[in-house]
């Protein structure tokens with residue numbers, strides 16, 4: 001299984017970590033509140049964990065254009 005980091009803004013998978021090598025605590029995911037986990041973490045049918053983490057590109061874009069943090073839905 002793996003933890004995949006997917007940007008919620010552009011949908012890019014920018015990292016994937018084999019969970020045999022690390023634990024959620026190692027990644028700092030274990031310190032999230034239940035509410036934060038619900039917002040950030042999801043699980044795929046194959047058991048992989050998907051973490052919504054903004055990629056560097058979008059972080060830069062949001063820094064320059066803060067209105068992008070409130071996309072139309």
Ligand SMILES: [Zn+2]
Pocket residue numbers: 007008009010011012054055056057058059
């Ligand atoms: Zn992105």
